[in-house]
Amino acid sequence: MMTALDHLIILPILLPLVAGAAMLLLDDRHRPVKAAINVAATLLLVVVAIALVVAADAGTPVATYPLGNWPVPFAIVLVADRVAALMVLLTAVLAAGALTYALARWHAAGPSFHSLFQLLLMGLNGAFLTGDLFNLFVFFEVLLAASYGLALHGSGSIRVRAGLHYIAVNLVASFFFLVGVSLIYGVAGTLNIADLAQRIPLIPAADRGLLEAGAAVLAVAFLIKAAMWPLGFWLLATYSAASAPVAAMFAIMTKVGAYIVLRLAPLLFGAAAGPSAGFGQSWLMVGGMATIAFGAIGVLAAQSAPRLAAYSVLVSSGTLLTAAAIGDAAVTAGALFYLVSSTLTIGAFFLLIELVERMRVAGADLIAVTREAYGEDEEALDEADFGSGVSFPAPLAAVGISFAVCGLLLAGLPPLSGFVAKFAMLSPLFLGTDGDPIGRASWWFLVLLILSGLSALVAMTRSGIDAFWVSREEGAVAIRMIEIAPVVALLALCMVMTVLAGPTMRYMESAAGALHAPGQYVASVLATAPVRRSGESTP
Amino acid sequence: MELIVATAIGVLTASGVWLLLRPRTFQVIIGLSLVSYAVNLFIFSMGRLRTAAVPVVNNPAADPASYADPVPQALVLTAIVIGFAMTALFLVVLLAARGLTGTDHVDGRER
Numbered sequence: 001m002m003t004a005l006d007h008l009i010i011l012p013i014l015l016p017l018v019a020g021a022a023m024l025l026l027d028d029r030h031r032p033v034k035a036a037i038n039v040a041a042t043l044l045l046v047v048v049a050i051a052l053v054v055a056a057d058a059g060t061p062v063a064t065y066p067l068g069n070w071p072v073p074f075a076i077v078l079v080a081d082r083v084a085a086l087m088v089l090l091t092a093v094l095a096a097g098a099l100t101y102a103l104a105r106w107h108a109a110g111p112s113f114h115s116l117f118q119l120l121l122m123g124l125n126g127a128f129l130t131g132d133l134f135n136l137f138v139f140f141e142v143l144l145a146a147s148y149g150l151a152l153h154g155s156g157s158i159r160v161r162a163g164l165h166y167i168a169v170n171l172v173a174s175f176f177f178l179v180g181v182s183l184i185y186g187v188a189g190t191l192n193i194a195d196l197a198q199r200i201p202l203i204p205a206a207d208r209g210l211l212e213a214g215a216a217v218l219a220v221a222f223l224i225k226a227a228m229w230p231l232g233f234w235l236l237a238t239y240s241a242a243s244a245p246v247a248a249m250f251a252i253m254t255k256v257g258a259y260i261v262l263r264l265a266p267l268l269f270g271a272a273a274g275p276s277a278g279f280g281q282s283w284l285m286v287g288g289m290a291t292i293a294f295g296a297i298g299v300l301a302a303q304s305a306p307r308l309a310a311y312s313v314l315v316s317s318g319t320l321l322t323a324a325a326i327g328d329a330a331v332t333a334g335a336l337f338y339l340v341s342s343t344l345t346i347g348a349f350f351l352l353i354e355l356v357e358r359m360r361v362a363g364a365d366l367i368a369v370t371r372e373a374y375g376e377d378e379e380a381l382d383e384a385d386f387g388s389g390v391s392f393p394a395p396l397a398a399v400g401i402s403f404a405v406c407g408l409l410l411a412g413l414p415p416l417s418g419f420v421a422k423f424a425m426l427s428p429l430f431l432g433t434d435g436d437p438i439g440r441a442s443w444w445f446l447v448l449l450i451l452s453g454l455s456a457l458v459a460m461t462r463s464g465i466d467a468f469w470v471s472r473e474e475g476a477v478a479i480r481m482i483e484i485a486p487v488v489a490l491l492a493l494c495m496v497m498t499v500l501a502g503p504t505m506r507y508m509e510s511a512a513g514a515l516h517a518p519g520q521y522v523a524s525v526l527a528t529a530p531v532r533r534s535g536e537s538t539p
Numbered sequence: 540m541e542l543i544v545a546t547a548i549g550v551l552t553a554s555g556v557w558l559l560l561r562p563r564t565f566q567v568i569i570g571l572s573l574v575s576y577a578v579n580l581f582i583f584s585m586g587r588l589r590t591a592a593v594p595v596v597n598n599p600a601a602d603p604a605s606y607a608d609p610v611p612q613a614l615v616l617t618a619i620v621i622g623f624a625m626t627a628l629f630l631v632v633l634l635a636a637r638g639l640t641g642t643d644h645v646d647g648r649e650r
Contacts, residue, residue: 048630062594077606090571134614141621141625144625145624145625148628152632152635155635155639157640158637158648159637160632160636160639160640160647161636161646161647162642163632164633164636164647165563165638165645167625167628167632167646168567168571171625171626171629172559172571174621174622175574175578178578178581178582179581179582182581182582182611182614183585185585185610185614186585186586186611191610217591343649404623492555521647526583531547
């Protein structure tokens with residue numbers, strides 16, 4: 001018998017699917033109804049995600065859900081452990097913020113925003129919860145298909161041009177995904193991730209090359225999504241051209257790739273993998289560090305605030321990949337903390353940028369010299385009416401303070417969670433070594449993290465001076481409460497993470513511990529028994 | 540048979556990749572289609588190449604070795620459907636880009 005609580009695992013997929021499909025039936029004239037459904041579904045998702053996190057932390061660390069009640073490992077199984085539940089919660093919280101912001105005006109800028117938004121959530125949650133490689137591909141496609149629509153939301157030639165590149169690159173990445181998955185299936189004969197982890201040590205030496213080739217091709221697909229240098233050039237144009245709430249949601253999309261790497265690397269190629277243990281680790285390390293370096297230089301060179309934010313996404317992605325390559329449970333715990341903190345920060349930053357842009361004189365963020373060199377041939381993004389309504393009484397103050405907080409978080413300066421996260425990642429590398437010499441990679445990681453923080457600080461300061469220390473006409477700025485509130489709320493969550501760093505870190509540590517000791521995960525998934533109706537007897 | 544299938548996949552992939560790197564959006568979409576055919580064939584061949592073997596077991600007592608692996612066939616079906624949908628979606632974006640920029644260059648402007 002299944003209790004209602006057991007069905008909780010599939011709700012983060014089912015709820016957005018039903019809500020998104022239902023909204024498709026409504027004409028766009030009924031936008032308030034759609035908005036209401038979307039808000040209700042997203043808030044419900046937050047509640048479900050909190051319940052999942054609580055259940056994973058207190059009751060069952062690895063909850064499983066056999067879809068269609070087929071026996072594992074022959075069919076698809078959903079798995080909710082601490083990390084998956086955490087990612088679902090992060091998605092839901094970020095979605096609530098982005099959606100609230102979109103309600104101010106962006107949701108009216110094109111058709112089917114609400115349906116696409118819910119389908120994106122479905123794809124994200126599915127990708128976090130699934131325990132099957134091919135099902136992961138399907139959910140990737142769901143989230144990508146929704147993101148193609150959302151990237152073009154608001155239209156305009158800059159978005160369409162960026163969207164064209166984005167779609168082409170991601171379609172090719174999907175082909176890599178398929179080739180990798182089928183190669184792995186051809187060698188190992190299974191698609192269930194837990195079953196695969198069990199079979200990898202037993203693969204005969206003659207087939208091992210094929211298996212590793214499959215894993216490498218698969219990794220290319222994930223790393224394109226995680227935007228690792230040199231696979232991430234598509235990201236900059238797409239993210240900086242996307243409308244603000246969409247870009248905020250996209251902040252978590254690169255994290256899907258990083259999450260998969262964080263999960264699969266210790267599970268498939270951990271210490272138990274026999275001759276394949278640690279496969280690809282050094283590639284990941286070099287690639288991750290190159291991504292941090294490229295992102296940090298890009299942050300300094302960025303000519304506009306949206307591009308600055310897009311480069312910050314790269315820095316954050318590179319940091320996570322490097323931490324994943326180090327492959328240590330304590331570092332991973334810090335990386336999970338960093339993942340949550342940086343996703344919330346960058347999401348809030350993308351929203352904030354639009355408010356800041358609204359206040360500034362056109363083109364003020366171009367550096368004076370390059371402004372002359374480049375000219376201003378790029379057409380400005382559409383300037384729809386900012387909507388009427390009561391303007392927030394002290395917009396400048398709220399926006400300014402949020403901007404400063406974003407700067408501190410992105411640069412990783414104390415006392416906020418950005419600093420806590422970086423400290424949590426670095427301290428196990430230098431303190432817990434038990435007299436072993438500190439590795440060269442650790443020093444590189446330290447230097448890169450600090451330099452990337454410095455460059456973020458310089459860039460944010462410059463951008464802030466350009467935006468706020470200029471004379472402007474009084475009363476020209478109209479910022480509504482509903483626009484600044486989600487920014488403040490997302491940043492406030494980072495503050496909460498700072499204050500409650502102890503309990504949060506404890507959760508991250510047990511989550512990371514489970515990632516690096518996958519025995520329980522594998523055992524729980526493979527032990528999933530088909531559910532019997534109350535009348536049936538056990539054979 | 541292996542050689543023919545492998546050559547077919549190779550030729551399709553090579554032509555597809557070449558077209559993908561061309562500057563016109565139409566060439567890109569044809570390239571994407573060719574690569575997707577190659578990938579579909581590849582997935583199919585991962586179930587091992589066999590002739591005259593059915594994938595659906597209708598007699599529970601039969602020897603599984605005389606049947607083809609059904610999983611790659613199911614996977615390839617999913618991959619075809621998804622690939623087709625994505626290509627259609629890309630076609631729409633391609634037409635939108637053509638309409639907005641007035642050129643079919645992938646960068647939206649002629650060199």
